[in-house]
Amino acid sequence: MLRFILQRAFYALPLILVIIVVMFTLLHLIPGDPVQALVGDYPVPPAYRQAIEEKYRLNDPFLTQVWNYVTAVLQGDFGYSYQNQRPVLGLILERAPRTILLASVGFAFAIPLGMAIGVITGTTRSATTDKIWTTSALIAYAIPTFWLGQLLVMFFALRLGWFPTQGIGPLVSRAHGFDWVLERGRYLALPALAFAIHEGMRFARIMRASVIDTLSQGYIITARSKGLTRGQIIRRHVLRNSSLPLVTVAGYAFGSALSGAVLLETVFTWPGLGLLMVDSIRLRDNLTVVGVVIFSALAVILMNLLVDILYALLDPRIRTGG
Amino acid sequence: MTASQIHRPGTAEHLLDVRNLKVCFQVSDRAVRAVDGVDFHVKPAECVGVVGESGSGKSTLIRAISRLMPNLRVSELSGDLRFEGRDILGMSERDIRALRRSQGFSMIFQDPLGYLNPTHRVGRQIAEALSPHSKGESDSQRVHSLLEEVGFSDPKSVAHSFPHELSGGMRQRVMIAIALASDPKLLFADEPTTALDATVQLQVLQTLYRIHKERNMAVVIITHDLGVVAELCDRVYVMQTGKVVETAGTVDLFERPKHSYSARLIELSAHRINFRSAGL
Numbered sequence: 398m399l400r401f402i403l404q405r406a407f408y409a410l411p412l413i414l415v416i417i418v419v420m421f422t423l424l425h426l427i428p429g430d431p432v433q434a435l436v437g438d439y440p441v442p443p444a445y446r447q448a449i450e451e452k453y454r455l456n457d458p459f460l461t462q463v464w465n466y467v468t469a470v471l472q473g474d475f476g477y478s479y480q481n482q483r484p485v486l487g488l489i490l491e492r493a494p495r496t497i498l499l500a501s502v503g504f505a506f507a508i509p510l511g512m513a514i515g516v517i518t519g520t521t522r523s524a525t526t527d528k529i530w531t532t533s534a535l536i537a538y539a540i541p542t543f544w545l546g547q548l549l550v551m552f553f554a555l556r557l558g559w560f561p562t563q564g565i566g567p568l569v570s571r572a573h574g575f576d577w578v579l580e581r582g583r584y585l586a587l588p589a590l591a592f593a594i595h596e597g598m599r600f601a602r603i604m605r606a607s608v609i610d611t612l613s614q615g616y617i618i619t620a621r622s623k624g625l626t627r628g629q630i631i632r633r634h635v636l637r638n639s640s641l642p643l644v645t646v647a648g649y650a651f652g653s654a655l656s657g658a659v660l661l662e663t664v665f666t667w668p669g670l671g672l673l674m675v676d677s678i679r680l681r682d683n684l685t686v687v688g689v690v691i692f693s694a695l696a697v698i699l700m701n702l703l704v705d706i707l708y709a710l711l712d713p714r715i716r717t718g719g
Numbered sequence: 720m721t722a723s724q725i726h727r728p729g730t731a732e733h734l735l736d737v738r739n740l741k742v743c744f745q746v747s748d749r750a751v752r753a754v755d756g757v758d759f760h761v762k763p764a765e766c767v768g769v770v771g772e773s774g775s776g777k778s779t780l781i782r783a784i785s786r787l788m789p790n791l792r793v794s795e796l797s798g799d800l801r802f803e804g805r806d807i808l809g810m811s812e813r814d815i816r817a818l819r820r821s822q823g824f825s826m827i828f829q830d831p832l833g834y835l836n837p838t839h840r841v842g843r844q845i846a847e848a849l850s851p852h853s854k855g856e857s858d859s860q861r862v863h864s865l866l867e868e869v870g871f872s873d874p875k876s877v878a879h880s881f882p883h884e885l886s887g888g889m890r891q892r893v894m895i896a897i898a899l900a901s902d903p904k905l906l907f908a909d910e911p912t913t914a915l916d917a918t919v920q921l922q923v924l925q926t927l928y929r930i931h932k933e934r935n936m937a938v939v940i941i942t943h944d945l946g947v948v949a950e951l952c953d954r955v956y957v958m959q960t961g962k963v964v965e966t967a968g969t970v971d972l973f974e975r976p977k978h979s980y981s982a983r984l985i986e987l988s989a990h991r992i993n994f995r996s997a998g999l
Binding site: 614620623624626633634638 | 785817819825826828830835836844881897898
């Protein structure tokens with residue numbers, strides 16, 4: 398098992414390197430003059446231009462720049478954000494936990510929700526029950542998250558006043574301990590709910606297909622011929638076997654969710670990586686953009702590794718095969 | 720209810736008694752008759768063979784009897800099916816489960832890999848089929864003795880294995896152990912050796928036969944291989960297109976087949992045996 402993990406981790410290394418190089422190259426290909434972008438809509442004094450170009454070594458040959466960037470990134474230096482006037486790494490490290498929090502809480506609700514709906518629709522013998530749930534799930538999935546977010550805000554925040562409309566917490570907070578958690582929870586509730594509904598419906602569809610597939614397997618007939626009840630069969634033989642595809646999809650989805658749910662973070666002004674990305678693109682803060690993308694790529698690679706491991710734990714056939 | 724009150728002379732000693740079984744599947748907008756008015760019975764401790772080519776309705780027959788119909792839409796299922804005199808088709812889910820759990824009937828299948836859960840260890844899969852019991856013996860002891868009964872010399876390591884770690888023959892013997900766990904009076908074996916190598920086939924059949932004799936358990940073997948029938952069965956039903964075309968004692972069938980279809984099946988299997996001995 399340990400060998401399996403190390404092997405997968407080892408394969409990921411060259412991938413990371415390639416991603417860094419490709420991202421930097423793309424950054425270089427973006428049209429526009431970084432010095433001009435820094436100054437804004439004013440003519441750039443030649444002396445200033447020269448100083449900047451020397452400071453950031455913009456006139457070095459391209460390959461030298463790539464080399465410098467890659468070695469810097471590998472040492473944890475993602476460059477400096479002109480717009481925020483601070484190192485990109487610090488910026489990412491500040492934003493990332495918020496995105497991770499939102500994604501984790503969203504997934505913590507989305508996965509059980511999706512599994513429950515998937516199992517209900519997949520195992521029911523009533524065509525009506527299946528249709529009602531499946532259609533509702535499809536409609537909920539079809540609602541764009543930003544609009545769903547706004548609907549939730551309009552209803553739960555503006556009309557009922559149960560939750561704040563946006564942000565991650567009050568500007569000044571006097572709450573301590575558990576009260577503080579509750580206060581933060583109120584800010585987290587709506588974006589996490591929008592997140593959970595959208596992802597949960599996607600998981601429900603995957604789970605339903607997978608449950609139906611599992612039910613057609615021979616070992617379900619064996620289980621029936623053993624005299625097990627419906628509930629026992631679903632709990633022991635259907636749930637685990639049909640959650641395998643869900644692990645894959647949820648793992649990858651979580652990986653990409655770590656790059657920030659851009660629309661959702663914008664709607665709720667949730668200052669995570671997604672919002673950072675949008676702001677940085679708007680302000681042409683290229684090094685930050687690249688930094689966020691590299692971070693996201695790392696997150697996806699890491700999640701894939703986790704999915705592989707989880708898969709091996711759930712399915713003994715992979716353990717011996719790998 | 721009225722059907723159950725009709726006295727049938729001469730059927731009291733039957734463990735399983737099937738009269739006029741009809742099964743129809745709805746395939747898209749067409750009704751396909753898979754079993755068409757079959758009469759069938761099994762006496763206690765008897766070994767009965769059901770032969771016929773694929774599509775003759777032999778698997779559907781035992782699926783209907785054991786109430787394990789495949790996921791096709793069944794448009795008709797009728798007849799008088801009795802196990803120890805009890806009406807099977809009219810039985811509640813709960814009663815049929817009780818029969819499967821203990822002292823009723825069990826089933827083994829053609830493809831033991833697909834019919835074992837790949838994510839559970841073998842021991843657990845046998846243990847969950849054990850009939851309810853009160854005596855001191857633990858579940859794992861009972862699992863081990865079942866594995867020994869089906870011919871494993873190291874039951875502990877087998878119980879700890881996953882299905883994919885075993886060979887085809889071992890898996891089929893695990894399936895038999897699962898089937899035996901409920902102490903059934905009747906075992907349905909649906910093409911139990913078709914998916915196995917020729918040498919392994921014989922071992923599995925021998926195991927099945929030994930257990931049939933040791934336990935005094937009735938066995939119904941579904942097969943298209945008349946060689947299997949010749950080795951094991953007391954009586955044979957020959958099925959073609961959903962009907963029983965001939966029923967006879969095994970020796971009678973091989974020596975004096977009455978129906979042309981039976982004669983052709985025997986001829987074909989003789990050819991195959993010749994091929995085998997010729998090393999092809």
